Amino acid sequence: MSHLHQPSPHSSPLLELKEVGFGYHRRGRPDREVLRGVSLSVTPGELVALLGPNGSGKTTLFRVAVGLLPAARGSVRLDGRPVMDWTRREVAQRIAILPQLPTVPDGFRVEELVEMGRAPHARSRFGASAEDAEAVERALIDADAVDLVGRRVDELSGGERQRVLVAMTLAQEPRLLLLDEPTQHLDLAHQVALLATLDRLRRTRGLAVVAVLHDPALTALADPRVVLLNAGRVVADGPAAEVLRPALLARVFDISVPTALTLSGGSPRGT
């Protein structure tokens, strides 16, 4: 990327959702309200952990944020402009999204899949530029996937595959990364390493990251801004220490306070 953003509290928001509502439809009639007035803005250099129970609207929020689904109410702005006014390619140059259940096609090699991340930047009809090659290489290093180069993606383990997919989204060199459960299938070491990498990219390149995470203890480790989503509403938004309180987690996830205390690392936070 030519324009490196330094993280700054005064940066204008990269992505800004205001009072966004969305519901899926069945036979033309509204079926289920998934987002009920979500407001969220992300500035360059921010690391945001998105937590919430299953079905709380995290994945839908991502889809609406990149314009794959149109917001029924409210507004979604990317770089100050309604997200639906950008072309798909323009959005892809700014936001990379790692789906929760990606399809990995048979037969491709690791480096071929990672190179697909360069698609939104492609200028030539055929082949890849030196810039593409460098981006792919950087992404492979950042995602700790260099040792997988040359192997077929369909023959990798779940965790190895996840590292390759993370590398693909990094190769896209977006300004905002939306990661839907990026730590799934990863062993403990790779979970910690991924969060450390995201934190480094945030600091050095001004990358903004919104990641769906499920583990409060792991989340606390990265010390991000935490957004807690429940039933389509933002119920808490703030520093990890403020949001990851056992009492709040217990209420949102419908578990007991002692359990929540254990799951969030054993030490009570700001209760």
Place this chain on the structure above:
Amino acid sequence: MRASVATRSLVGGPSLGRATLVIGGALVVLLASVVVAVGLGSVEVGLPEAIGIIGHRLGLPVTETWASTAPTILFEVRLPRVLAGALVGAGLGGAGVVFQALLRNPMADPYVIGTAAGASLGAVLAITAPVLVPALALGAGTAWLGIGLAQVLAFAGGLGAVALVLVIARQGGRSNMVTLLLTGYAVSSLVAAVVALLLVSSGRALASVVGWLLGSLGGAGYPELAVAAPLVFGGSALLLFRWRTLNLLLLGDEAAAGLGVDLVPARRGLVLLATLVTSAAVALAGTIGFVGLVVPHLVRLAIGPDHRLLLPVSCLGGAALLVLADMVARLVGGVPVGVVTALIGAPFFLWLLHRAAGATTTP
């Protein structure tokens, strides 16, 4: 350090050397197939004579050792048939790749969303109409720009059936690929039933109807080739430029869209081009099976799934396969080319599949 060494040569898709080697190799195979197919036949124009005649026609100083009828056999009978085989094979091979990626289904072939059924209906109507309605027999021999009514109606039928499938599949909001596939299947079945109905009432036209349905390259002449070639070449060339989209579609809709693919227009363009190519091929030669389904798989096993190479090599491979299969069909005499492709191709494909499966399980 390790990273640079490991990745630098690998990034950027197939290296120019590999691409040249693979495409060049496929081109050589195709040219060799064409030369052999032109040189072999039931009449006494052998391979050396064929090469001599072609050389002579190209203005090379070759002494005439052949019968005076030989050039006519070569240029008016064999060559158009071989060229038609190459054209149809290229179209079906390429369109097969596109439909398999588009529908993300290994069982997809160029006929899957209605092309074959629609083209059959068109051709069968053209063949049987004069039998069923004797008044039409007066116009049966007419040709438009030297092209038979059956071919024109087959082409129109292929396009029409796909248009119908697309319209039906789009009802009820966003059409997804499963809906498209199932709609194609349903419409094909319906149209096939009408074709069967015409078939049983076709009387003395039965043989030519069945012949058309099994596929044959015998009916192709230069006028038909001149119309079909731009459609197949033009469509395939435009498809080649879309290799990146085809690769991305394999990642699933959400990931493809996330990487900048505008799904609806991208798919529409691919369906349109692949249908155009398929309809031209079917109009020229009838519904030749197997090529469009299996050639993409054969090529994928050999060189991998990257559409940058998969698409052009499947075109060239499909062309070579059909030229050779038709040669066998001619030499055996009277066997439909579709039967040959399946009889020889299917066991070969099974063997290759078995070998590939073995290769992945051995350490």
